[in-house]
Amino acid sequence: xxxxxxxxxxxxxxxxxxxxxxxxxxxxxxxxxxxxxxxxxxxxxxxxxxxxxxxxxxxxxxxxxxxxxxxxxxxxxxxxxxxxxxxxxxxxxxxxxxxxxxxxxxxxxxxxxxxxxxxxxxxxxxxxxxxxxxxxxxxxxxxxxxxxxxxxxxxxxxxxxxxxxxxxxxxxxxxxxxxxxxxxxxxxxxxxxxxxxxxxxxxxxxxxxxxxxxxxxxxxxxxxxxxxxxxxxxxxxxxxxxxxxxx
Amino acid sequence: xxxxxxxxxxxxxxxxxxxxxxxxxxxxxxxxxxxxxxxxxxxxxxxxxxxxxxxxxxxxxxxxxxxxxxxxxxxxxxxxxxxxxxxxxxxxxxxxxxxxxxxxxxxxxxxxxxxxxxxxxxxxxxxxxxxxxxxxxxxxxxxxxxxxxxxxxxxxxxxxxxxxxxxxxxxxxxxxxxxxxxxxxxxxxxxxxxxxxxxxxxxxxxxxxxxxxxxxxxxxxxxxxxxxxxxxxxxxxxxxxxxxxxxxxxxxxxxxxxxxxxxxxxxxxxxxxxxxxxxxxxxx
Numbered sequence: 227x228x229x230x231x232x233x234x235x236x237x238x239x240x241x242x243x244x245x246x247x248x249x250x251x252x253x254x255x256x257x258x259x260x261x262x263x264x265x266x267x268x269x270x271x272x273x274x275x276x277x278x279x280x281x282x283x284x285x286x287x288x289x290x291x292x293x294x295x296x297x298x299x300x301x302x303x304x305x306x307x308x309x310x311x312x313x314x315x316x317x318x319x320x321x322x323x324x325x326x327x328x329x330x331x332x333x334x335x336x337x338x339x340x341x342x343x344x345x346x347x348x349x350x351x352x353x354x355x356x357x358x359x360x361x362x363x364x365x366x367x368x369x370x371x372x373x374x375x376x377x378x379x380x381x382x383x384x385x386x387x388x389x390x391x392x393x394x395x396x397x398x399x400x401x402x403x404x405x406x407x408x409x410x411x412x413x414x415x416x417x418x419x420x421x422x423x424x425x426x427x428x429x430x431x432x433x434x435x436x437x438x439x440x441x442x443x444x445x446x447x448x449x450x451x452x453x454x455x456x457x458x459x460x461x462x463x464x465x466x467x468x469x470x471x472x473x
Numbered sequence: 474x475x476x477x478x479x480x481x482x483x484x485x486x487x488x489x490x491x492x493x494x495x496x497x498x499x500x501x502x503x504x505x506x507x508x509x510x511x512x513x514x515x516x517x518x519x520x521x522x523x524x525x526x527x528x529x530x531x532x533x534x535x536x537x538x539x540x541x542x543x544x545x546x547x548x549x550x551x552x553x554x555x556x557x558x559x560x561x562x563x564x565x566x567x568x569x570x571x572x573x574x575x576x577x578x579x580x581x582x583x584x585x586x587x588x589x590x591x592x593x594x595x596x597x598x599x600x601x602x603x604x605x606x607x608x609x610x611x612x613x614x615x616x617x618x619x620x621x622x623x624x625x626x627x628x629x630x631x632x633x634x635x636x637x638x639x640x641x642x643x644x645x646x647x648x649x650x651x652x653x654x655x656x657x658x659x660x661x662x663x664x665x666x667x668x669x670x671x672x673x674x675x676x677x678x679x680x681x682x683x684x685x686x687x688x689x690x691x692x693x694x695x696x697x698x699x700x701x702x703x704x705x706x707x708x709x710x711x712x713x714x715x716x717x718x719x720x721x722x723x724x725x726x727x728x729x730x731x732x733x734x735x736x737x738x739x740x741x742x743x744x745x746x747x748x749x750x751x752x753x754x755x756x757x
Contacts, residue, residue: 249508252555254627259608263620273615280609280619343512347547348738350510350519354543357536359526362543366523369510406752412682413722413748413757414513417740418549419676420726421515422582425548426669434666438673443715449674450594453587456670460583460663 228388229269229309236268237305238382242374244301249373258282258304265308275308278321282307282329296336296411302377303329309385332380337411339376343369344414434459485539487530491570495527500638502527503562504631507554514741516551517558521581524562528569542569545578552585553592559634561588563641564648571646579664586671600630680719685710685756718757722747 240261248256255261259279266275282300291297303325311321346369353361428435441447441455503524510519522543529546533539552558561584568577604626612619648660687706692699710717722744729735729743751757 280612435673442674449590456667
C-alpha cells in the first residue's frame with residue numbers, strides 16, 4: 227500500500243519548508259521531533275510520529291553543522307520514517323529502519339544542494355558588478371531552491387512511488403560519483419578563503435595568518451582561544467608601534 | 474566621500490540619511506533569510522550583503538559607489554546565525570552608516586570566527602540538548618507538549634536575534650563616535666591583524682576533512698618472517714606539516730586568483746575538476 231499524490235506533495239512541501247526555515251528563522255522547525263509530529267498528524271498516526279521524531283531527535287544530540295558541515299538529515303528521515311511506519315504492519319521499528327538509512331543517504335543530497343548554490347553566488351557577483359539590485363535580490367532569495375528541492379523531490383518521490391523504486395535508485399547510483407561530490411564539498415571552501423585572502427594585505431601581515439595556523443594546527447587551540455590571542459596580539463602590535471613612533 | 478562633485482542626475486533615488494526603519498528592514502532580512510543562499514564557496518556572504526543592502530543604498534550616492542560597497546560585502550562570511558551574527562550585523566550597519574565601511578569589513582572577519590565558536594557552543598552543547606531531551610521525553614509519553622515546547626523555545630531563540638542587532642548597532646555607533654579619526658586607523662589595523670590570525674586558524678579547522686586515503690603495502694622482514702605492513706600516507710604528511718592538503722589547495726586557489734588573474738568562476742571550475750579527478754584517482 228502506498229500514499230496518493232496529494233499526501234506525497236504535502237509531505238514534500240513540509241520537507242522543503244523545514245530545510246529553508248533552518249536556513250533563516252529556524253524556530254527548531256526542522257527538528258525531527260516537530261516534523262515527525264506534523265507528519266504523524268497528516269498520515270493519521272500522531273503517536274507514531276511523536277515516537278519516531280523523539281527517537282531521531284535524541285539520536286542527533288550533539289550533532290551540529292559546525293562550519294557548515296553536513297550531518298545526517300534526521301528531518302527528512304522523520305518524515306519518511308513516520309509516513310512508511312504508519313502503513314499497516316510496519317510500526318515504529320519498521321519506520322526507524324527506514325528513517326535512519328534515509329537520514330544518512332540524504333547527506334549526499336545535502337552536499338549537492340550546497341554545491342549547486344555556489345553557482346548562485348557567481349550569478350550574484352555578476353549582478354553586483356552591474357549594480358542590478360533586483361537581480362541580486364533574486365539570486366539570494368532563490369538560493370533556497372537547491373536546498374529545498376533536494377529535500378522536496380526525495381520525499382515526494384519516495385512517498386508517491388513507495389519504498390521499492392527508492393531502493394533501486396540508491397543501488398543504481400555509482401559510489402564514486404557520490405564520493406566525488408563529498409570531496410568537492412570539502413574542497414570548495416578553499417576558494418572562499420583564497421578570495422578573502424586576496425582582499426587582505428597578506429604581503430604585509432602574513433606572519434599573523436601563520437600564527438593563527440600554528441595555534442590551531444600544532445597547539446590545538448580552539449577557535450575562541452585563537453580569537454582571544456588575536457585580540458591580545460592586535461592590541462600589543464598597535465601599542466608597540468606607537469611606542470616606536472614616539473621614539 | 475571622496476567624490477563630492479557628482480552630477481545631480483547620477484544621484485541614486487535611495488541616497489539619503491539612514492532611518493530607524495532602514496535598520497529594522499535590514500534586521501528582518503538578516504534574521505529571516507541570512508543563509509537562504511548558503512553555499513560552499515562563500516557561505517553566508519550573499520545573505521549578509523543582501524541584508525545590509527538597504528543601508529548600502531542609503532550611503533551610496535552613485536551607482537559606482539553602490540557597486541563598490543556591495544562588492545566589499547561579497548567576501549567569505551560565516552558564523553553562527555542565531556548567536557553572534559546579529560551582533561556583527563548590527564555593528565556593521567552602524568559602521569556603514571557612519572562611512573566606516575573598511576572598519577565594518579575588518580570587524581566581520583575578526584568576529585565571525587570567535588562568534589561561531591561561542592554561538593555554536595551555546596546552541597549545540599547547551600541549549601539544544603537540554604530542550605531536546607525535555608521535549609523528547611514528553612513526546613515519548615505520547616504528549617503533544619513535547620514538540621510544542623521545542624517550537625516555543627525555537628521561537629524565543631529567533632526573537633532574541635532582534636535585541637542582538639540593536640545592541641551591536643549601539644556598540645558600532647560608540648566605536649565610531651568615541652574613537653577619534655586617527656585612532657580609527659589603529660582599530661582597522663588591529664582588526665586586520667586579528668582577522669588574519671583567525672583566518673589562519675579557520676582554514677585548517679574548516680577544511681580538516683580534506684585528507685588522503687592513500688596507503689601502500691610494504692613487505693618487511695620481522696624476526697626472519699616476511700610480513701605485510703600497511704603504511705598510510707596521511708600520518709606521514711601530518712608529521713611533516715599538519716593540514717598540508719588544505720593549505721596546498723587554498724594556496725592553489727590563491728595562486729589562480731592572484732597570480733593567474735583567473736575569475737572566481739574559472740577558479741571554481743578548476744577546483745571542481747581537481748576534486749573530481751583526485752576523488753576518482755583515490756588521492757582524496
